[in-house]
Amino acid sequence: MNNIRLSVSMNANGTPVYSVAYKNKTIVSPSQLGFSLADDTNFHSGFEVIGSEMSSFDQTWQPIWGEVKNIRNHYKQVIIHLKQKNGNHRLLDIVFRVFEDGVGFRYVFPKQPNLKYFVVTDELTQFNLISDNQTFWIPGDYDSNEYPYTISRISEIDNASMVAKSTAIAVRIAPDTKAVQTPLMMKTPDGVYINIHEAALLNYSAMQLHVENSNYHLTASLVPDAYGNKAYLHAPSHTPWRTIIISDKATDILASKMILNLNEPSKTSNTSWIRPMKFVGVWWEMQTGKGSWNYSDYPDSLGKDGKLIPNGKHSANTTNVKKYIDFAAASHIKGVLVEGWNRGWEDWFGNWKENVFDFVTPYPDYDVKEIVRYAKSKGVSMIMHNETSGSATNYERQLDTAYRFMNRFGFPAVKTGYVGKIIPRGEHHDGQWMVNHYERVAEKALEHHVMIDMHEPMRPTGVQRTYPNWMANEAARGNEYNAFTDEGNMPEHETILPFTRLMGGPMDYTPGIFKLKGYAEYAPERQLHSTLAKQLALYVTLYSPIQMAADLPENYLAKPDAFQFIKDVAVDWDDTKILEAEPGEYITMARKEKGKSNWFLGAITNANGRSTDISLQFLDPGKKYIATIYADAVDADYRIKPEAYQITKKAVTVGSTIHLILANGGGAAVSFIPVK
Ligand code: NOJ
Ligand code: CA
Helix, strand or coil, rough: CEEEEEEECCCCCCCCCEEECCCCCEEEEEECCCCEEEECCCCCCEEEEEEEEEEEEEECCCCCCCCCCCCCEEEEEEEEEECCCCCCEEEEEEEEECCEEEEEEEECCEEECCEEEEEEEEECCCEEECHHHCEEECCCCCCCCCCEEEEEEHHHHCCCCCCCCCCCCCCCCCCCCCCCCCCCEEEECEEEEEEEEEEEEEEEEECEEEEEECCCCCEEEEEECCCCCEEECCCCECCCCCEEEEEECCHHHHHCHHHHCCCCCCCCCCCCCCCCCEEEECCHHHHHHHCCCEECCCCCCCCCCCCCCEEECCCCCHHHHHHHHHHHHHCCCCCEEEECCEHHHHHCCCCCCCCCCCCCEECCCCCCHHHHHHHHHCCCCEEEEEEEECHHHHHHHHHHHHHHHHHHHHCCEEEECCCCCCCCCCCCCHHHHHHHHHHHHHHHHHHHCCCCEEECCCCCCCCCHCCCCEECCCCCCCCCCCCCCCCCCCCCHHHHHHCCCCCCCCCCCCCCCCCCCEECCCCCCCCCCHHHHHHHHHHHHHHCCEEEEEEEEHHHHHHHHHHHHHHHHHCEEEEEEEEEEECCCCCEEEEEEECCEEEEEEEEEECEEEEEECCCCCCCCCCCCEEEEEEECCHHHHHHHCCCCEEEEEEEECCCCCEEEECCCCCEEEEEEECC
């Protein structure tokens, strides 16, 4: 097949070794495979090959929602059957799949007499690179992925100097100063793009990568449990897929469907209740300090008379929620998220208390019945919020009750959250125990026909193919950092995310901030490092089947002409064209709305302005379109004049070209609506 070549062999010690070449150039030099186990530790050498099978596969499938209508799953597969010559004669299979855009492989532990329940103390998989590639990395923290990216050579990777930058998690554990998280995006000195990640992370812990600065060798480093073990398994079973996506075009990396293809098909065919949507939320006003999640300011919640004493700032009150419902209805936005509606927020953060929330008891000023009645009368759906404050066991105990509550009141979706240390045992957010927890939650939600959006989980690995109700995750540094830190997210951040975090699945980034300066009550000088037009472009460049319009209704009502793009933009697509891309620099994409002829384009840049001519060859032939171009104004600049935009309209066809000028830290968004 194609440009990718995989070689597999056994070295002199009986250790399996693989290497990968692209267009006849080595990308991964011979790299070892195997494990250490808790008892009888050596599960990496002394093997012999006892058989192998080759096959090929070519099938096209339709995702329930997604970036494209049809996905081709086309690969050649080889399974290598191994047996240890001595001792317990244990068996290990390794399955390799070679696609047109990369390689995936995983370990399979066949059923056998001498391997039943076993503990993995280390996975020893190597990715021996051969050049000092440019990398886009975040440190190997076991509990948080909410970091800004560092761009450096492999030889320069060192996270020792990094202070805890992910403030939403009260704990930072990254004992290995040379570990980075995946997806790890790289570019070789001769211009080949490489992305290393994993697919189908289930019942295992997340893989991070330990980096050897001197020889560019990377080694799997699994997130441990509270006792330092890496995984508890039972044969027959298998690991997730290790993925290496390779191309000399950056756009191919973003277009790759390899990770989705390595996941199992949907667990259900009953999916009519799974509906991509846009939503607004009682959210940014708390993030920016105008309102509060908590109803009362008393840590123990109660005044002398045993009643909660209101602080007068509680945002999730019936009157305020109705304003958001009215706004959503008037804007044809389907969902309204409300955070801070349930008791417990007085004392939820960093206190290591187990039973802070029960997920069904509203504050006295939040009338659930009335709110859902009102929303229904306006054709709006309410989105539930379950913040667990890291108490995952408490959430598991409450799962049935919480999801029955959603069913009873007709909440079609829930946003969950895992802020803080995972209690009681101190498991890590990215360890096997939590990976299994997130799956149990997705499964429970599936059973109850609830769509799910997880905040602070491990980063995704394409499992949304299997659980199509698992719409999105945060799992990276979202727009919220612009609310609670001055540093926020710098302009290159959103040009890196699609090459890293979003390789595994949709992100709830919460774009669409219109008031770009002076929004934080407690820090009036704070500003977003973005222009307004760029905030619009993110609806196209940061894919998610659920997209928040994150700003306050009043800030949208002040700029109805720009808000029109958010009203119009789709969230589910028949086609996606990655038109231009360079990680850390710029991305331009166009997407076609599901079941319609409308197209939407987003173009974003880093701190440097740029201009580009985009040929509209992607439009439907034979149709005339009105292009509405939401661009940075001539004097726009993310530091000085972030809110300056201009809107122009133009008749275009498939033969047209549009010229876009992006300000420093800017962007452009374009809607193409066919003329009737
Ligand atoms: C962090 C989440 O990312 C944010 O969206 C949410 O508002 C807070 N936790 C509170 O749950
Ligand atoms: Ca977060």
